[in-house]
Amino acid sequence: MLVRVRSKDGNFRFDLQPSADISELVSKILETAPNADPSTLTMSNQPRGGEQNVSNIRGRTLQSLGLKHGDLIFVSYKEKSSSTPSTAEPSTSTAQPPATTTVAQGSRIWETVQEDPVDTYWRSKDGMIPRGRDATFCKHGAKGMCDYCMPLEPYDAAYHKAEAIKHLSYHAYLRKRTPKGNPTSASMALPPLNPLDYRVKVPCPSGGHLPWPAGICTGCQPSAITLQSQPFRMVDHLEIASMDIVDRFLQAWRKTGLQRFGWLIGRYEPYDKVPMGVKAVVEAIHEPPQQGELDGLTLGLPWEDEPRILDLAKSASPPLTIVGYIFTDLDPTPEDRTKNVYKRHANSFYLSSLEAIFAATLQRQHPTLSRSSPTGKFESRLVTAVLTATEDGQVDVAAYQVSEQACAMVEADMIEASVDPGIVRVKEEDRTQGSARYVPDVFFTYKNEYGLEVKKSAKPCFPVEYLLVNVTHGFPQSPSPSFRSTKFSIENRHGIEEQQVEQVMQTLRDLGALNMQPGSSNDLHKRVELAKWLSDWHLVAFLGTTQLFSAEDMKILVQVTSSPRLLEEPQSLDALFATEGWQTFMTIVRESAPSRPPQPTVTSGNDDIPQDVLDQIAAEEAASHPSGSGSSGLRICPHCTFENEHSGRDCEVCGLPL
Missing domain, CATH: 3.10.20.90 (Phosphatidylinositol 3-kinase Catalytic Subunit; Chain A, domain 1)
Incomplete structure (x- = not known):
């Protein structure tokens, strides 16, 4: 040919x-x-x-x-x-x-990528939206199918409009972008998603001039940018496994009034409310070192403890990872301190420009592995959650992501925050060697007062809403969190809560953990109580810092304590009891137990007390507790002063005559 x-x-x-x-x-x-x-x-x-x-x-x-x-x-x-x-x-x-x-x-980089289990699940499904038989238009039999009842594609626009679904799910968008036809064709063999990049190509593909900033041409400069609402979202829903998780996170703010930040530890699952949807399920909130303030907080990045926490989360059952982050923005009203100022709404802002740029920075650091991108990575599933006031002054969660355009603009160093939280500033072009920045033309469109769509230059600034993607949120009707307890002290809350080994050891003594042995089933009730207490993310994460458990023992610890059937099968604790780390810890707990005060010893005689004193004591006790006329009265032993309930010749304790 x-x-x-x-x-x-x-x-x-x-x-x-x-x-x-x-x-x-x-x-x-x-x-x-x-x-x-x-x-x-x-x-x-x-x-x-x-x-x-x-x-x-x-x-x-x-x-x-x-x-x-x-x-x-x-x-x-x-x-x-x-x-x-x-x-x-x-x-x-x-x-x-x-x-x-x-x-x-x-x-072929994308073919070697190990995707998240939720992506593997949706790739094995066709994602078609089923429809029932239309009684008005369908003229065929029960097993037939026509245009009025055949399944719809997961990206069907009419269905999304009817169901008020604003964004396509990631896999529905991917299905829409994937060419139809012969699966062996070149178009089908190549990944359909190309990540955005607004940076100048260095060196220039044409090779006809010096690299930027010395030269630039149409072959290496980025095209003009038109900001628009992103048609898809990487995560469709944020689900927090239990209200207790958020309540414990809020306790620090309630005690101090200072804002708090935490990483969301969870996993991704299919979401059935959206065609081919994905939800992030939060099982714990881990709080890194931070300095809270009344109107903000100071956070250290990169997060030094992140590798350890990620390794710990991966060992959970099922495996967990960082799915997002959460922070508080609460300000009690002067009139009623039990209510908070309603500051995030349509006439103000949802995420400030500073928060949006921060979200874009973190999303770039946590990309999603994808077989549909030539780089093996595409966008991010990291969710931004805010605990803020509702219109009636109560506290609620608001969840967002920033768009792919926002991440690309931050990567190209094109935008910055402004004094007005609802406005993003576009930076000026800079041709300085070493810090060169090229800023193409940026536009955004809006409808004017006549309902006409107008395009306007985004320089020097534009509304932050053009960078946001809404994510719904909620709590399950029947909570079943991986970690059953939230009672243990939370990390990095200095002056509010302290994590101490002595606290852990005392609780283990109180729960009778010292007497529990692998294979024993006589202490089933105590095992359930111990399992509930051990199933605490903050406790497990703290035990990993004590140097008492090896890396393998920590994997067993988090796997056992996060097992879905832990309480139904408390004998699964045997795997933990058999580890060297647990046995060493129990030895330390046993040896560090406080000594008990000596108990008085009951003897058959009172050689150290004179007999006349014993007789006097017995007489006084007899006077204060006179015996009845029958044989059922109380009698005081003159030798050991024990009250005998039944009349008899000898004391029930010391055995001497009464």
Whole structure:
């Protein structure tokens, strides 16, 4: 078949077999471009955009890539530097052609990505929206199907409008972007999602000028940006497993009035309220070191303890990770201190510009692994949650994400916060060497007072709402959190709560943990109580800092205490009891137990007390507790002063005559 190629060196035609490997076409292209660097060779089916490096399609035949007779391919590449050896002079007689070697060394990054289990789940489903038989329009039988009852695609616009669903879910959006047709075609083989990048390409793909900031052209400069509402969202719903989790987080603010910050520890699950939806389920809030203030807080980033907490969370059952963060913004009203100022609303702001930029920074640090992106990463599922006042002064959760455009603009250093929390400022262009910043034209659209859509320049500022994506939130009707207790002291609350080993050891003594042995079933009730107390995220995280448990023992500890069937099967604690770390801890608890005061010993006589004194005591006791006329009265023993309930000749304790 005939394949046409267009490059900056001209137009060429090559006659190849459909079963030919892509490396044959690459070799012929390199023959027409002796100065081309094979490692930079890219192909596309359009003049601009969609370029793919040949290393990403190595080993594929022309037919499997969807190429047909007469197809036109657009090729681009960079020229080799003067120090690069010529491809016509291989170093050894057995060397392969450069193009073949380059293709063999390439890799399809997205195919090696290990996605989250929720992504694996949705990729195994078709996501179609089922519809019942329409009694008015359907004229077929019960097993038939027509246009009025056939399932809808998960991205169907009419369905989303009818159900008031503002954003497509990530997988519905992905299904919409994936080309339909032959699964072996080139368009189906390549990832459909390309991450946004507003930075200048350095070096320039054309290679015709000095790199930025010394030079710039249409080939390396980013295009103009039009801000718009993001049509999809990576997370559709934020679910907090229990109200106690939020209540414990709020206790610090209630005691001090200072704002607090915490990382949301949880997992991602399918969400059935949205087609192919994803929800973030929060099982705990971990509070890093911070300095709270009345109107804000100071937080240290990067978070030094994050690797340990992530490793600990991964060992839970099921595995957990960081799904977002939460902070308070509460200000009691002067008139009624039990209510808070309503400050985040449509006429004010939902997230301030500073908070939006902070969210974009964190989302860039926590990307989502995706097989649908050529980089293996796409966007982020990190959720921003705010505990703020409602219109009636009560406290509620508000959840958001920032858009892909927001993350790309922060990455390109294009925007900054302003004094007005609802306004984002666009930075000025800077051509200083080392800190160069290129800012393309930025626009946003809005409807004027006549209902017409108007485009306006976003320089020098624009509303922060253009960067936000709403996320719904809620609590389960039947809570079943992975961690059953929230009673243990929370980390990094100095002056409010303190985590101490002595506190843990005393509770273990009170619960009878010292007497529990693996395999024993006589203490079932006590085991359940111990299991409830141990199933506390903050307790487990604290025990990991005591150096008493090895890394393997900590994995067993968090896996056992987060098991869904822990309370139904308390014998699962045997796996924890058998660890070396637990046995060492129990030894320390036993040896550090406080000594009990000596108990008085009852003897058969009172040799240290004179007999006349004992008789006097007995007489006084007898006078104060006179015996009845019957045989059921109380009698005081003159030797040990014990009250005998039944009349008898001898004392029931010391055995001496009464």
